[in-house]
Amino acid sequence: MRISPKFTQALAVLLLGSATLLTVVVLFFVIAFVLVKGLPGVTWEFLTSAPKEMGKEGGIFPTLVGTVLLPLLAIGIAVPLGVGTAIYLTEYTRENRMTRALRFGTDCLAGIPSIIFGLFGFIFFVVMLKMGWCLLSGALTLAIMVLPTIIRTSEEAIRSVPNAYREVSFSLGATRWETVMKVILPNALPGIVTGMVLGVGRSIGETAAVIFTAGSSLRMPLTVFDSVRTMSVHFYILAREGISNEKAYATASVLIISVLLINLAAYTMMHRFISKRAK
Amino acid sequence: MLRLKINGEHVAKGLLTIVAFSALASLLLIAVFIFKEGLPFMLKVGLSDFLFSSEWKPEEGKFGIYSMIISSLYVTLGAMLIGAPLGIAGAIFMNEFLPKSIMRIIKPTIELLAGIPSVVFGFLGVMVLAPFIRQHMGGPGLSILAASIILGIMVLPTVISISTDAIAAVPNSYREGALALGATRWQSVHMVILKAARSGIIASVILAMGRSLGETMAVIMVAGNTVRIPHSLTDPVRTLTANIALEMSNATGLAREALFATGIVLFILIMILNAIAISAMKSKGGKR
């Protein structure tokens, strides 16, 4: 007896649909579970006061500061390096062996697990350069981590600027640098900023590379050589050491919401960039 | 005044060259460093002892990572068995059977979920999944199964995202052609579209594998971290990544070099996977 194609299709739709439903449900469950258990604990006091008793009581203010400072510093290092490299690759060199090697290198590095960055950062910055666990060690490590992404997105943004603009600028007597600054960068900016925001989003959720380089001090950082604890590290420690489930859920909630907001911002920016291009 | 401008241009180019080379240097630095620290160790201890002995006792100078390699592979495989079918199914369903309007809401949402930190997943694994496994299947709960499930969920957004792109990139003419020949939607999917999107889908799975192999924090929280070759799904295990993280703080001397060597093994495994993914993406229907 031949099974009718319509039947197979109905079966397929059922299975695929259930799979999709399961996926969506599970992912939503993850967020919902954490938020339900955690949001009640997210009070103004929680966000603005310091932790007491290793985090069992009190709030997460120093970690909020750490979570803001660390990615910002990392981006501050990675963006000039990354955008500069992208400009160099697209505007100042022809496609040759060196540029291909650079591109291959950045692609490779994009796939390296963060723990290896943590290992490197720990041995190189913290131990060898004797910088100890601090903001700077963490920021430098994170910067190297997000550098490939920044180079890639910046390069794409710069390449998408129409060549005609370059020609016009040159024909009006501009130098290459002036063309880059006045025509190309302003046009590529949305794409570049999107890459930056994605880099920040990734840094905020990063734990493995951070805990071994920036340390886990609960004190407020005053200089870049102070150790700092980010929210994800704090959350990890609370969870693993079993210090306080309640505070853990609350911290996780703040973490999730921040990351979601940032990704949302990046996504909207990218969309506006794409729609502006379609002229 | 004119001469100044020419010099300014040279300065600009010089500066940018320095910047680009600094960036390249820092990227090289990490690669070189890891190999420089790890390779001598491999030579000292012997590659076969390192890779194929399952005795990991740094205090006694034994550095066999075999059990951890196996554990990493098992956990990743498990994650793929869960994440790949669900993810691909989801991608197919969203692209081919869901009205565009709903798809346009769900896809970005799933991509947003990709941003959730891994530690959150790990935590849920500990609080919800592990006790469940302990209760219904025995063992300590923290196990390969728990790790596989958590990792499988974590890679879902990746698989869905890239597979969806691959499926969406199949030209509409393929679909219309199949339907015009009297095929049902499902037939057009499995006979035509999947074949066309195959390389992209495979690439998504392989990339997800790379990410599972490299995941650390979530795995530490739910896999149990015992150094042994697992015999059942409910056995606790320690993966390569967990090993690096757990041993890092105490490791000195030879033990520290062992961690770098482990890093090299991870690096190579992931590099191989990425290379397969890239060649899979290029081979069939190279859209770029």
Next chain:
Amino acid sequence: MSDAPAIKIALKNFKFFQDRKPLLNGITLDVVANRILGVIGPAGSGKTTFLRSLNRLNDLLPDTHIEGQLLLDGEDIYHPSFNVVSLRKRVGMLFALPVALPMSIYENIVYGPRLSGIRKRERLDQIVEQSLKAAFLWDEVKDRLQMSGLRLSGGQQQRLCLARVLAMEELEVILLDEPCSGLDPISTAKIEEALTVLKQKYTIILVTNNTKQAARVADDTAFFLLGDLIECGKTGKIFTVPDDKRTNDYVTGRFG
């Protein structure tokens, strides 16, 4: 007015190579000041390469080299010490596709002058008005100078590009590369009208696919074929009794 016409640009056996391939073979040509030189020829004849050699825009292509001399007011522009940036301010160019920079109309026009260091607002305003008037565009856009240049119609954008070039104080030569190819007849007529007025101040070289346009507008015409300059002379002569048979075949439409 002196008896001998002033030569603005002179090419002496000028050759252009890209990637070792010759694109222009030994061009010798004098371009007289304050006249419109029309450059005609079929596709691939080297017209555009010729034009772009005049403002060294060809430098942007990879693997190029030249032989011979290209003189602007007696100076070889390909001499190593010649300032390319200032060359491009004296020799402006209009492209086939009107490319307004993604900025306001105002910003488009002051782009060049700003590069030359002009900062004063009144001066820039003055330049904008003068250039737009000379390009016959002022009346249409004078109330919306802050609008993006991309929102103008094709014909308006091309006149904007013309105004942009005219805004350069140092401008002496205007190069046009098939500027009306995408435009409707009315916009084309406006641009041609502008050129006839502009030649009093500038030297104009107009590459065109449309022989009728050359016949209408150009004082002199040069015919290029496969990288060679076949013939150059007064437009009237080229179109009625040219010296070379190939010229005759082209202008009468036997090929092209």
